[in-house]
Amino acid sequence: MRKSIVVALLLVLPMVMSADRLIRIPMQTDADFTLVRDMGYEIASGSRVDGFVDILVNQRFVEETMREYPGARLLPLEWSELVPTDSRNEMGYYYGPNENALFWAELAENNDMVDTPTSYGTSYEGRDLNFVRITKAGPDAPAILFTALTHAREPGSNSVIIDWAQWLTTEYGNDTMATFILDNAQIYIIPIVNPDGYVYNVPDPQGRDQRKNMNWTLGNGVDLNRNYSYMWGYDESGSSSSPSAATYRGTAALSEPETLAETQWIDSIEPLGGFHYHTWGGYLIYPYGFNNSPTPHQSTFQSWAAQMTAQNGYEYGRCGEVLYDVNGDAVDWSYGASTHDPMLFFTPEVDDNGFWGSQNDTSLIVNNNLECRYMNKILCMNLLSMTGVEEGTYAQCEGSVMELTLGSNPVSAVLSYTVTGAVPASMSVLDVAGRVVATPEGGNWVVPGDMQNGIYFILAENGNESVSQRFTILR
Ligand SMILES: [Zn+2]
Numbered sequence: 001m002r003k004s005i006v007v008a009l010l011l012v013l014p015m016v017m018s019a020d021r022l023i024r025i026p027m028q029t030d031a032d033f034t035l036v037r038d039m040g041y042e043i044a045s046g047s048r049v050d051g052f053v054d055i056l057v058n059q060r061f062v063e064e065t066m067r068e069y070p071g072a073r074l075l076p077l078e079w080s081e082l083v084p085t086d087s088r089n090e091m092g093y094y095y096g097p098n099e100n101a102l103f104w105a106e107l108a109e110n111n112d113m114v115d116t117p118t119s120y121g122t123s124y125e126g127r128d129l130n131f132v133r134i135t136k137a138g139p140d141a142p143a144i145l146f147t148a149l150t151h152a153r154e155p156g157s158n159s160v161i162i163d164w165a166q167w168l169t170t171e172y173g174n175d176t177m178a179t180f181i182l183d184n185a186q187i188y189i190i191p192i193v194n195p196d197g198y199v200y201n202v203p204d205p206q207g208r209d210q211r212k213n214m215n216w217t218l219g220n221g222v223d224l225n226r227n228y229s230y231m232w233g234y235d236e237s238g239s240s241s242s243p244s245a246a247t248y249r250g251t252a253a254l255s256e257p258e259t260l261a262e263t264q265w266i267d268s269i270e271p272l273g274g275f276h277y278h279t280w281g282g283y284l285i286y287p288y289g290f291n292n293s294p295t296p297h298q299s300t301f302q303s304w305a306a307q308m309t310a311q312n313g314y315e316y317g318r319c320g321e322v323l324y325d326v327n328g329d330a331v332d333w334s335y336g337a338s339t340h341d342p343m344l345f346f347t348p349e350v351d352d353n354g355f356w357g358s359q360n361d362t363s364l365i366v367n368n369n370l371e372c373r374y375m376n377k378i379l380c381m382n383l384l385s386m387t388g389v390e391e392g393t394y395a396q397c398e399g400s401v402m403e404l405t406l407g408s409n410p411v412s413a414v415l416s417y418t419v420t421g422a423v424p425a426s427m428s429v430l431d432v433a434g435r436v437v438a439t440p441e442g443g444n445w446v447v448p449g450d451m452q453n454g455i456y457f458i459l460a461e462n463g464n465e466s467v468s469q470r471f472t473i474l475r
Contacts (some may be wrong), residue, residue, distance in 0.1 A: 020056045022075040023065055028050050050450070061384055070402035076170040090202060092359030100191050103162060104132050105227040108113065111169045113182060121261025124215045125196040129261055133187040134168055143253050144380055145274035145345075150225050150330060151211045152197025155359075156352035156368055157277035161189055164376050168195035176431055176456075181380045188269060194224055194258055207356040211246055213258055219243025222250040225278075226326065228255035228263065228333035231290040238290055238327035249328050263333065266340075272383040273344030275376065276330040282351030283323065284309050284316040284375070287335040290327040292320025295335060297342060302430065308378045312371035314351065344383065348375060383469075415445045415471065417458060425460035 022044055027033055036053055037043060046053030054075065057065045066072050067241065067393075090096030091218035095103060101117075117130040135141060136416040146164065148157035171178035181187065196214035203209055210295065212221030223246065226232075226239035232253035233239060239249040254260045288294070295301065305316035321328050331472050334345035350368050358364035417440070419425045429438040429445070437456070438445065446460075459468040 020058050020131055021062050022054050023057050023062065023069075024052050024054050024073050025069045026071045027053050028188070028351060038060040040123075043406075059263075064152060065187070073174055074170055076167050091316060092154055092356070093362050093365055094096045094356075095158055095361060096202055097192065097195060100162075103440050104130070104165075104191060107165060107169060107421050108132070109282075113172065113462060119266035122257060123194075123196045124213055124257050127199070128217065129193075130191070131265065132189045132191065133166070134165060134182065134189070135289060136172065136182040137184055137186060139186070141184060141186050143186045143188055143269045143271040145190070145269070145271040146277065146376070147189045147193050147262075147274070147330070148277045149191070149195075149198055150193040150276065151223075152194045152201050152213075153207065153209055153211050153355045154277075154279040154350075154352075155207070155356070155363070156279040158191055159358070160277060160363050160369050160372035160376075161191055161349075162279045164373055165189060167373055174350050177381065181377070181384070184384050186269075186379075188271065188274075190262070191444065195350045197221065198282075200412065209355075213256055214250065215250075215256060218251075219245075219248060221248070222256050222302055223247045225330055226250070226328040227254060227256050227259045228328050228330055229259075230328070230333040230336040231288075232328040234290045234327035235325075239323040246434055247326075253328065253396055263337070263339075266343075270340060271343055273346075273379070275379065276334070276345055276347050277350065277372075279347040279350040280352035280354060281323075282312070282314045282359060283347075284314045285319045285322060285331065285347040285349065286316070287318065287345075289319035289325060289329050292325055295342070296369060297335075298345060300344065301346070304344075304379070304382050307347075307382070308375040311374045312351070314348070314371075319347075338456070339417060348372060391396060404448070415440070415447060415458070416417055416443060416462075417442065417469075419429055419460045419467075425462040428459050430457045430459060 025036065027036075027046070027048070030048065032047070033048065033053060036055065041055040041057070044054045044056050055065075062074060066074065090099055090266070095297050097277060104117045108116045111134075113134055113136050115133040119128040120131055121129040123129055144160050148161045149155070150159075165187075168178050168182060171181055172182050186463050194213050197210045197212060200210045200214060210221065212223045215222050220243075223239070226249035233241070233249055238247075240247045242248060250256055284305050286295075286305060302316075308314075309316050315322050319329075319331075331345045331347050333344040336342070350372060352358055352368055353364060358368065417427070419427070427440045427445075428436045429440060432435050437451070438448070440458070457468045457470055458464055
């Protein structure tokens with residue numbers, strides 16, 4: 001069913017996605033450089049000191065070129081390269097509805113770790129509601145979910161998820177963290193929660209203002225993010241009973257096909273947590289929104305939010321702390337609904353400078369994507385740590401007299417550590433594959449500039465016992 005729809009779209013749309021790609025080829029000698037240049041490749045950049053050269057290759061020849069050069073790697077696309085060249089017909093530098101369909105279909109076609117978009121239900125106007133799954137792990141691996149465009153006029157929420165998906169798939173096998181995440185989790189994505197509203201917003205070059213879904217029976221749509229079933233309609237300030245209001249909550253909890261289908265599907269995959277992406281403003285919000293009271297997981301929410309916003313400076317807290325109370329929203333439902341265990345969901349409000357603020361500016365989108373990619377990574381790592389996937393890999397702490405303590409600054413370029421114990425310990429740093437990548441000495445380890453971002457373990461051994469700590473390198 002999905003397949004036929006995708007094929008139909010391909011027939012009516014011009015091929016907008018056949019962009020050039022950057023391939024990084026490792027170089028040993030000057031002669032290598034000369035060889036690549038003389039072969040007629042377009043050299044985009046390179047460094048003799050660092051020993052690589054980036055060449056531009058048409059998408060059609062990527063596979064062939066990669067085969068030709070052992071150790072070559074495909075570089076992730078920047079937004080200006082990723083965006084369809086004629087996208088101004090749809091939604092500027094954002095991905096419109098048709099461009100989304102193409103993007104996700106192509107991503108699935110080009111990566112065996114990505115499933116073809118699959119329907120979990122039907123919208124009010126009869127459109128497919130689709131999810132995508134990206135994973136290298138089995139069906140029993142924990143799920144993490146990212147959603148976007150619950151509010152139809154917030155296309156920046158979709159951009160960050162497109163960027164995240166293409167980063168994960170391109171960097172799998174290159175970046176330690178992308179590899180770790182896909183090896184240990186099933187990443188689920190709903191690119192467009194509210195497709196009817198999004199399609200409605202297409203025709204105006206500036207983007208229309210529809211926020212709600214397209215059930216205009218009583219007014220001008222229902223605010224899906226006030227229609228979820230936890231504390232639905234708790235009061236009049238966190239949502240509205242007036243059909244013309246922007247925050248109209250609908251006639252009943254889950255009265256709308258979009259929220260009903262989504263919640264039933266989420267209950268079936270039981271994610272550990274995730275992000276319900278919105279725009280704009282630069283906030284990171286966690287429950288409870290309905291009465292601004294802390295959840296039993298308040299300290300977890302708060303400490304994770306502090307970590308995740310370390311780079312972008314987003315203001316974090318409960319909705320009532322940073323903005324205003326909301327009831328019936330997706331985050332409260334994800335955490336509080338009795339149909340499942342608490343799921344640790346946040347709402348990032350991407351700092352998009354307006355609902356359509358980045359429509360004509362790829363640099364803003366790129367910046368938002370990078371800021372959110374960072375948050376996505378930390379979220380996944382924290383959620384996966386809870387499941388203990390890597391626990392015990394190197395740690396043999398039972399009965400230990402030796403203790404290993406890391407310094408307190410997780411984003412410092414220098415990792416400090418203290419080891420106590422009967423016999424002086426030897427230290428090593430291992431990557432997630434168990435390879436020794438460094439042997440620190442003296443209590444301070446300067447993280448090398450060329451070290452990949454990712455998860456590492458620092459291991460202390462003294463002949464009788466060993467202890468380890470996991471740490472993350474993020475730049
Ligand atoms: Zn929103």
